[in-house]
Amino acid sequence: MTLVSRVAVSAAVSGRLVRTPISGAALLDAVAHETAGAQTAFLGAVRDHNAGRAVTGIDYAAYEPMADAELAAIAAEAAERWPGVRIAIEHRIGTLAVGEISVGIAVAHAHRAPAFDACRFAIEAIKARVPIWKREHYVDGTRAWVDASTAGAAGAPTTGATP
Amino acid sequence: MTLVSRVAVSAAVSGRLVRTPISGAALLDAVAHETAGAQTAFLGAVRDHNAGRAVTGIDYAAYEPMADAELAAIAAEAAERWPGVRIAIEHRIGTLAVGEISVGIAVAHAHRAPAFDACRFAIEAIKARVPIWKREHYVDGTRAWVDASTAGAAGAPTTGATP
Amino acid sequence: MSLELLKRTDHDVRPRAPARGRVAFPTRDYVARMRVSVLLFASYADALGPGPLPLELPAGATAADVVTALRARPGAVALPPAPMLAVNARWAAPATALADGDEVALLPPVAGG
Amino acid sequence: MSLELLKRTDHDVRPRAPARGRVAFPTRDYVARMRVSVLLFASYADALGPGPLPLELPAGATAADVVTALRARPGAVALPPAPMLAVNARWAAPATALADGDEVALLPPVAGG
Numbered sequence: 001m002t003l004v005s006r007v008a009v010s011a012a013v014s015g016r017l018v019r020t021p022i023s024g025a026a027l028l029d030a031v032a033h034e035t036a037g038a039q040t041a042f043l044g045a046v047r048d049h050n051a052g053r054a055v056t057g058i059d060y061a062a063y064e065p066m067a068d069a070e071l072a073a074i075a076a077e078a079a080e081r082w083p084g085v086r087i088a089i090e091h092r093i094g095t096l097a098v099g100e101i102s103v104g105i106a107v108a109h110a111h112r113a114p115a116f117d118a119c120r121f122a123i124e125a126i127k128a129r130v131p132i133w134k135r136e137h138y139v140d141g142t143r144a145w146v147d148a149s150t151a152g153a154a155g156a157p158t159t160g161a162t163p
Numbered sequence: 164m165t166l167v168s169r170v171a172v173s174a175a176v177s178g179r180l181v182r183t184p185i186s187g188a189a190l191l192d193a194v195a196h197e198t199a200g201a202q203t204a205f206l207g208a209v210r211d212h213n214a215g216r217a218v219t220g221i222d223y224a225a226y227e228p229m230a231d232a233e234l235a236a237i238a239a240e241a242a243e244r245w246p247g248v249r250i251a252i253e254h255r256i257g258t259l260a261v262g263e264i265s266v267g268i269a270v271a272h273a274h275r276a277p278a279f280d281a282c283r284f285a286i287e288a289i290k291a292r293v294p295i296w297k298r299e300h301y302v303d304g305t306r307a308w309v310d311a312s313t314a315g316a317a318g319a320p321t322t323g324a325t326p
Numbered sequence: 327m328s329l330e331l332l333k334r335t336d337h338d339v340r341p342r343a344p345a346r347g348r349v350a351f352p353t354r355d356y357v358a359r360m361r362v363s364v365l366l367f368a369s370y371a372d373a374l375g376p377g378p379l380p381l382e383l384p385a386g387a388t389a390a391d392v393v394t395a396l397r398a399r400p401g402a403v404a405l406p407p408a409p410m411l412a413v414n415a416r417w418a419a420p421a422t423a424l425a426d427g428d429e430v431a432l433l434p435p436v437a438g439g
Numbered sequence: 440m441s442l443e444l445l446k447r448t449d450h451d452v453r454p455r456a457p458a459r460g461r462v463a464f465p466t467r468d469y470v471a472r473m474r475v476s477v478l479l480f481a482s483y484a485d486a487l488g489p490g491p492l493p494l495e496l497p498a499g500a501t502a503a504d505v506v507t508a509l510r511a512r513p514g515a516v517a518l519p520p521a522p523m524l525a526v527n528a529r530w531a532a533p534a535t536a537l538a539d540g541d542e543v544a545l546l547p548p549v550a551g552g
Contacts, residue, residue: 025188028206034261037210040203040282043191044552047200047273060551063480063544066528067551091551098197103552110210112286119203120279123552131525131544132551133481145482148548207439223438226367226431229415230438254438266439286439292417294431295438296368308369311435 013079015071015089015122017062022090027106031086036108038115042123044103046096050146054139060093060102063131067091070130078107078122082114089122091132102134176242178234178252178285180225185253190269194249199271201278205286207266209259213309217302223256223265226294230254233293241270241285245277252285254295265297360385360426364392368434373404383424389413390420392430409433471498473539477505481547486517496537502526503533505543522546 012031024043032039046058062068071089079085086108096102105122109115126132134146175194187206195202209221225231234252242248249271259265268285272278289295297309364379371377374396383391389411396402411418412431424430477492484490487509496504502524509515524531525544537543 023188024191024202024204025186028187028204032208032262034211037208039187039206039208041187041191041206042275042279043202043204044275045195045200045202048197061481062551063478063525063528063546066525066544069528099195112205112207116205116279116283123275127549127552129530129549130551131480131546131549133547134550135481145485145547146550147482148550224368225438226365226412226415226433229412229431232415290436290439292436293438294367294412294433294436296434297437298368308372308434309437310369311437 011088012086013075014087015068015073015075016091017064017068017071018090018092019094020092022092022101022104024101024104024106027088027090027104028108030088031106031108033086033108036084036086036110036115038110038112039106039108040112040115040119041107042103042105042119043101044123045101046098048098050136053136055098055136056139057095057097057137058102059095059135059137059143060091061133061135062091062093064093067093067130067132071126074122074125074130077125078118081121082109082118085109085114085118087118087122089126091126091130093132174251175249176238177250178231178236178238179254180227180231180234181253181255182257183255185255185264185267187264187267187269190251190253190267191271193251194269194271196249196271199247199249199273199278201273201275202269202271203275203278203282204270205266205268205282206264207286208264209261211261213299216299218261218299219302220258220260220300221265222258222298222300222306223254224296224298225254225256227256230256230293230295234289237285237288237293240288241281244284245272245281248272248277248281250281250285252289254289254293256295358385359383360387360424360428362387362392362424362426362428362430364396365429365431367431369404370409370432370434373401374399375401378429381430387424388420389418389422389424389430392424393420393432396432405432410435472496473498473500473537473541475500475505475537475539475541475543477509478542478544480544482517483522483545483547486514487512488514491542494543500537501533502531502535502537502543505537506533506545509545518545523548 024041028039028041049055071091075087075089078087088106091103105119107115107119135143136146137143187204191202191204212218234254238250238252241250251269254266268282270278270282298306299309300306359382362381362383364377364381366374366377381395393409410433412433413422414429472495475494477490477494479487479490494508506522523546525546526535527542
């Protein structure tokens with residue numbers, strides 16, 4: 001798999017990994033259409049804290065060909081489940097600073113209910129089945145993989161608190 | 164009431180009428196925060212059709228002081244109902260062309276569920292209780308107020324089909 | 327509805343109109359008649375005129391009385407049996423008692439978004 | 440598990456591995472052993488090495504057999520009882536039968552978003 005680097009998102013239904021900054025505006029532009037009066041977006045950004053620890057950045061790693069394919073599959077499934085949905089999904093990998101966007105989803109449809117539902121479906125599916133992992137950087141210089149299987153466990157450098 | 168014209172949205176909780184183009188990116192920027200890993204947005208754009216008729220543009224009119232106050236109240240209610248929500252709402256009035264954004268909502272929160280729920284709440288509340296009306300322009304040069312009370316009625320130049 | 331002097335009743339607790347544009351009367355608590363300003367929007371404005379429409383009403387009048395008064399005017403056929411109302415820019419029930427200087431708006435079904 | 444020549448069974452219908460990297464055997468239908476490539480990610484890679492790890496398995500081996508083979512290695516304590524698996528970049532159950540040249544990935548609980 002080759003990661004496409006920063007070309008305009010253009011397909012009406014797309015999902016992919018990227019290594020470069022994600023633009024919510026570009027994703028919305030990609031799905032906008034004169035027939036689609038409703039647009040929704042979800043952006044996930046690196047938070048400055050998690051499970052009570054101050055976070056300074058996150059490394060996102062992926063099983064790249066599989067993650068890329070799963071992102072495309074999720075977009076296709078959304079378009080199949082909500083006919084007429086136009087959707088663009090990007091998940092970034094690499095090292096991100098606090099505030100940077102790790103995942104972006106934009107959806108357009110003639111009506112708002114499918115636009116909201118498809119957007120929510122996409123982020124839930126991404127969190128459930130796209131093989132991406134994150135390693136948090138803490139202020140003391142240590143790093144740890146976020147263990148989603150113990151999400152919410154007190155004390156551990158883990159998260160139920162993924163945005 | 165004075166319409167604030169194109170100043171940056173800055174308050175963490177805001178809702179207002181505007182007369183100038185709405186930028187989804189600016190709304191998202193306004194709510195972004197290092198503590199808020201989840202951002203959602205809803206944009207309503209003028210569609211090229213409604214109830215089977217080709218639409219070329221829409222005049223949005225409002226009971227301005229009341230609409231401005233209701234938009235602010237809806238933002239405040241969202242922030243009260245989902246503590247920690249940061250929200251920016253703008254509804255545009257005046258004449259809009261197809262594709263232009265009539266309403267924009269951006270929400271940020273540490274977690275995605277409240278970010279989605281507050282965004283959805285805001286657009287539903289706007290459609291239910293903010294005194295704004297729209298007059299569609301048709302290709303034959305005629306114009307008609309969209310009568311939301313007969314939404315979905317066949318034949319009439321009306322809409323249940325608001326995005 | 328009586329045209330006589332009426333004491334304001336205690337249940338009349340809606341927010342007062344803004345001072346702006348309010349007509350001063352000799353006393354605060356006893357008024358015989360009052361003036362309100364009626365606003366019309368969208369299809370209602372097309373049918374009845376854009377307003378604002380000054381309207382004189384007996385003291386004690388309600389928002390519903392404004393609608394009744396308008397029914398005598400040309401174009402009133404555009405009004406539904408119970409149009410939605412706002413008093414001083416807040417949603418109001420038809421039974422809302424009015425005060426001198428109030429701004430009463432008749433609102434077609436909203437269609438924002 | 441037998442090391443003898445085994446005929447492929449009809450239920451072995453998963454998608455075949457991409458031709459890329461696949462080892463050619465004298466015949467298509469009869470193989471004694473096969474080679475797979477094992478990928479490890481995140482905490483599993485930290486514990487067991489980054490891979491890809493070449494692994495030789497008896498014909499008829501399943502994805503679960505890959506996990507069993509890895510348990511002999513240093514760092515294997517990091518693996519849970521039943522790690523999630525992918526075969527050729529698709530989610531796969533532990534019972535999934537493998538073919539020569541398959542790429543088997545052990546995936547920690549995903550944490551994207």
